[in-house]
Amino acid sequence: MGAEAGDGIQLGQGLNMQTLDLNELDVRTVNHQLHNREGGSADTEYEILNPMGRHAVAAGLDAPLKVHIRGHAGYYCAGMNKQADVTIEGNAGVGVAENIMSGRVHVKGYASQSAGATGHGGLVVIEGDASARCGISMKGVDIVVGGSVGHMSAFMAQAGHLVVCGDAGAHFGDSLYEAKLYVRGSVESLGADCVEKEMTAEHRETVRALLQQAGIDADPGEFRRYGSARNLYHFKIGNISYY
């Protein structure tokens, strides 16, 4: 910890692979290195060792980098990602890939609350379960969860797709706008203004394509679709029972 920028940065075994060890460097130095690459090169592959639950690792990337985080990450890992392809070889804390704009963030393990929150674009893949509020206020991101999601997932979700291969917790899709939700297992309860909708061939194709991108093997035909009833789009007296 506490090393100066540039210290301890070693070339790894693989071609163009740079190793950044969080036992040697602090998060600030690692992120600075990822944001300000020498010579402006954008094609380098990085591995980050010993994340040990540190926060904001690989946050704010804005280049088509490949980043492998070898271990468990803390809050806001790969937050606000643009272009980069980040893989977390472990579990991720609160707000993984929050406000992602583009690129891909792949969690090999489980994710804590608010995974992919407010994301505008790109793909978030969580191989295990995601906790509460997965996809909260999502604005165009696609999220594929191999396991289940916790309560209030897709709360106020505005756009994008959430594919859940397991079950969804209570109040799923509460106060939903125009995001499209797909669940293979059970839904504990639907939130206000969220309803089940017909699953057509077009929707199955959407799910198939997202599962393929995520590298998750599941039958699109087993998913059910949920979306907004659009009853809460205007403040009116008839909506009082929703609150």
Next chain:
Amino acid sequence: MDPRKLRESATFPPHVIAEIQRSASEGMYYIRGSGAKRKVPTFDDLVFLGASISRYPLEGYREKCDTNVVIGARFAKKPIELKIPITIAGMSFGALGANAKQALGHAASEMGTSTTTGDGGMTDEEREASKTLVYQYLPSRYGMQPDQLRRADAIEVVAGQGAKPGGGGMLLGQKITERVAQMRTLPQGIDQRSACRHPDWTGPDDLEIKIHELREITDWEKPIYVKVGATRARYDTMLAVKAGADAIVLDGMQGGTAATQTCFIEDVGIPTLPAVRQAVEALQELGMHRKVQLIVSGGIRTGGDVAKALALGADAVSIGMAALMALNCNAPIYEEDYEALGTRPGFCHHCHTGKCPVGITTQDPELEKRLDPDLAAQRVRNYLTTLTLECQTLARACGKSHVHNLEPEDMAALTMEAAAMARVPLAGTDWIPGVT
């Protein structure tokens, strides 16, 4: 009928009766713009003790009285320096039209101060118009983009606002035009619902990590403010400092809004006057006064208000409603359009309708034409100049060569309430209720 026998009820005055009957008719709370209309203790209840024999004043037109302020030197690599301690508060493109945002930006830039974005993100026009632009980071995250964070000069994490502490943003369908809808990723014309809590943090421990993330994303360059609505000002200030804020924006209950429920505006939050004192005491207790800057808003109208906020220990103030009034909000022009809204100049709070008679809080291109951005910028610049001159005048009268040298000892209170809230003595006494 003998008119002397007509006695108005203090409990049920006409506006209360009208509201009961509106509620009975519509079955829905009333949503409106502007700030609290009820009377609360304000800076009007304080006066300055100008110098005479025991203190000597500075010469008004010859001796310098500085007004500059640096914000964000605690952690940010690039703190911002303002020439005057009066900033423009956060107001969104959406709540305001583009001409209004542009006028505020140009005026602030010419005066060497900052302006602030709002819900929905940053427009190119406001970035270009504003030399120093503070980027609000709000619970809804509508339009929030990392590139905009990086283009900003400072970041303001909004935990609440004075008009509606505990409530989220609100923008009614009339103002969700194609451009506003596109910026916020919403269907056009819907009544926008906004979250009141941030989607990925709750509480001070999480906030600390969130601030850390924002610093990492912006390479520790930008000052990070935390904005709170004035309620538990002492604790919120302490927790914001603990979470790593460079500056705290404290918005009293008189602060305005583009739209929210009247019960929020009138019944939630505390006035700016006691809130400033509580926040300053908290900063002093932590040894962070003047290290973490305190920016105060909510009902600032005159240079006297500015000077009194600074004398209580604020580093700067922020104006929203008053800046709009400088633009012509509630001016006696286009009176037939006020009439159509069921109001009159001086009483209008119809920002929520999008039918602003003077073209400020609207997205209607025809109404917007009523606000010439160049003339409007000139008006705001004149107003900011006046506030600054008034503040300097009062500071010099108290013998101060910098407006930050004003102090509570320079003031007396005219009411017991103000004395207790501001903790300055009741005029003519040494008595501070609750203290002495």
